[in-house]
Amino acid sequence: MIFLPSSRRHLLSAVTILALILIWRSSSRVPTSISSLVLHQPKAPPIGIHVPLSDLKHQILPLANTSASHLSPPSQYFYGWGRNAHSKTSNGTFEEALWSQPILNPQLEVLWQCPLRANRFTNHIRLPNIMQNISQVPPRPVKLETRVFWNPTIIALPYWSENQYLVVSRIVTDGNHQENVICEANICYTGASDNARLGEKPCTDEDHRYLGPSGGLRCATPSERLSVPPTPAERCEGKFGTYVDIPGFHDPRIFYSGKGEPLMMVNTQSRYACFGLWLIDLRSLNHHLPSLLSSSPKHLSLGPLKSYPTLTELTRNPPSTRSPIEKNWMLFYPESGETFIHYDISNPNYPLRGRTFAKVIGDGLTTTNLTDPLELPCIPDIPANEPDEVKRGGTWHQATNALRLVLCDRADKTCTRTPDNTVFFAIIHRKHPNFLHLPLRYERYFIVWGARPPYSMYGISQHPILLANETASGWRMDENWDDDPANAAVVAAHKGRDGANSTDPHGGKRYWAYFTYTVSIAWAWGREVEVAEMNVGYLDDEVVLAIGIDDKAQGMARVKARDLLQCMRACPGRERFGGKEQQV
Numbered sequence: 001m002i003f004l005p006s007s008r009r010h011l012l013s014a015v016t017i018l019a020l021i022l023i024w025r026s027s028s029r030v031p032t033s034i035s036s037l038v039l040h041q042p043k044a045p046p047i048g049i050h051v052p053l054s055d056l057k058h059q060i061l062p063l064a065n066t067s068a069s070h071l072s073p074p075s076q077y078f079y080g081w082g083r084n085a086h087s088k089t090s091n092g093t094f095e096e097a098l099w100s101q102p103i104l105n106p107q108l109e110v111l112w113q114c115p116l117r118a119n120r121f122t123n124h125i126r127l128p129n130i131m132q133n134i135s136q137v138p139p140r141p142v143k144l145e146t147r148v149f150w151n152p153t154i155i156a157l158p159y160w161s162e163n164q165y166l167v168v169s170r171i172v173t174d175g176n177h178q179e180n181v182i183c184e185a186n187i188c189y190t191g192a193s194d195n196a197r198l199g200e201k202p203c204t205d206e207d208h209r210y211l212g213p214s215g216g217l218r219c220a221t222p223s224e225r226l227s228v229p230p231t232p233a234e235r236c237e238g239k240f241g242t243y244v245d246i247p248g249f250h251d252p253r254i255f256y257s258g259k260g261e262p263l264m265m266v267n268t269q270s271r272y273a274c275f276g277l278w279l280i281d282l283r284s285l286n287h288h289l290p291s292l293l294s295s296s297p298k299h300l301s302l303g304p305l306k307s308y309p310t311l312t313e314l315t316r317n318p319p320s321t322r323s324p325i326e327k328n329w330m331l332f333y334p335e336s337g338e339t340f341i342h343y344d345i346s347n348p349n350y351p352l353r354g355r356t357f358a359k360v361i362g363d364g365l366t367t368t369n370l371t372d373p374l375e376l377p378c379i380p381d382i383p384a385n386e387p388d389e390v391k392r393g394g395t396w397h398q399a400t401n402a403l404r405l406v407l408c409d410r411a412d413k414t415c416t417r418t419p420d421n422t423v424f425f426a427i428i429h430r431k432h433p434n435f436l437h438l439p440l441r442y443e444r445y446f447i448v449w450g451a452r453p454p455y456s457m458y459g460i461s462q463h464p465i466l467l468a469n470e471t472a473s474g475w476r477m478d479e480n481w482d483d484d485p486a487n488a489a490v491v492a493a494h495k496g497r498d499g500a501n502s503t504d505p506h507g508g509k510r511y512w513a514y515f516t517y518t519v520s521i522a523w524a525w526g527r528e529v530e531v532a533e534m535n536v537g538y539l540d541d542e543v544v545l546a547i548g549i550d551d552k553a554q555g556m557a558r559v560k561a562r563d564l565l566q567c568m569r570a571c572p573g574r575e576r577f578g579g580k581e582q583q584v
Helices: 011-027 106-112 205-211 238-245 289-293 485-497
Strands: 086-088 094-096 132-135 149-156 165-171 180-189 216-219 250-256 262-269 275-281 330-332 340-344 356-362 395-398 403-406 422-433 439-450 457-461 516-523 536-538 542-549 553-560 568-570
Touching: 106 457, 106 568, 132 205, 149 250, 149 553, 165 216, 165 250, 205 216, 216 553, 250 516, 403 516, 422 516, 439 516
Parallel strands: 132 216, 149 516, 403 536
Antiparallel strands: 086 094, 132 553, 149 165, 149 542, 165 180, 180 216, 250 262, 262 275, 330 340, 340 356, 395 422, 403 422, 422 439, 439 457, 457 568, 516 542, 542 553
């Protein structure tokens, strides 16, 4: 016979009742006023991010349009920190902060300096840095390469890598399909060793055969086809009707995320419209990258976690703001670890949308537009003194990915990175059409915006930027090279040998790379930084520009960030309280 003391006689029944209570509590919906049976109750999720399906009007969310019923989170969840551009004083009035007017911010002073004179005919600023060729032919090729490559996009590999760069290029096809390839590549130098950057090797005779006398960037490994799964198109109507049947992706851009993930953004068929933009981690497509990014000699790491292990479509919310064809978006990554998509940069008057950007909240879903409603337009209207005699006008388009920049020199030991001296920059194009409304030229401008909320626009190039051996369509050759004193002397010596109506430069320089467009930008190879810092640079760091040439060739250039961001025009900043606008 089992005997239990009087104090323990009810133990079995108490345990049974407690188990029944726990089962009931776990299967029922508990009012928020009743505390949960946990020691540390987690914070309630932000309203609009995690909403039970039963609370939505539509009981079934359509798979092909997962963000149609998406609710944006409250504004307090938009940014990682909430410092406003205006602060309220003790007497109740608003005090305007310096960073609401970029021209007053001393941290930005380097952007307004103009060391080079603009061309009097074309209005371009010509940099002394040259454009060099890119070759997809690896060393000692086993067969003749007959494919034509274009639209290159480049990122630097970590400093401990055997090769310097990763290059993704499109292949010119018959138009019935799209094809892209990837390789690891190195830059060779010509002339004296003084011209070499750290780790560069001299160009061989074979290099000169494929790159020309100026050297350039050449694949060190065979080009491998990038295999990305096809995506369905939700709706391709009218003139876009044939797009639904074109397999493969196009216009890839590769870049590092704020955590050091090597990402590729591609344009392909959309689940929401006809064509959209998708992200995928390049480590899912290239077998060498995972081990390379996790083998730092100074920092033990497994490499950054994958946010996009599979193809993920990016969205724009609300759905009414989407276009049938979406393209040229760029992502930017503040110090806080958040991700933002910059959709549009143009003047609110043309096109209609104006500047828009949003925060990514997971799985490609985004908030609505987060642009400061008091921010005044920064993109200038077409000036009355437009130097193009044909008055073709032009439209503004985003072009490249964005990079984070600290506005001081890496070599300066007193330089300290702070949110106030850090900005983002990217390239935008001003697209000029010919009389058939086809692209005549893409002018290269730089834009700069803040790296802390509300991520306001700071400046835009006053003049389009040309490289040393680049010309602009729409002007004569002698006008293109008017800013080159050596060429002026040659022209003067040969001028009498040509007819009065000749457009020949009279013995001077001719057209070269006259139809170019910049696909991507990246920090150059050789900086001893870890993978997580590959998206961040300083004024004295070099930037690699990946350039398409005439839709049938590819080039690259290296320029210090300080030289690219010279002679900028300050944006007007925010509208003042009381309806007054601050003009600069």
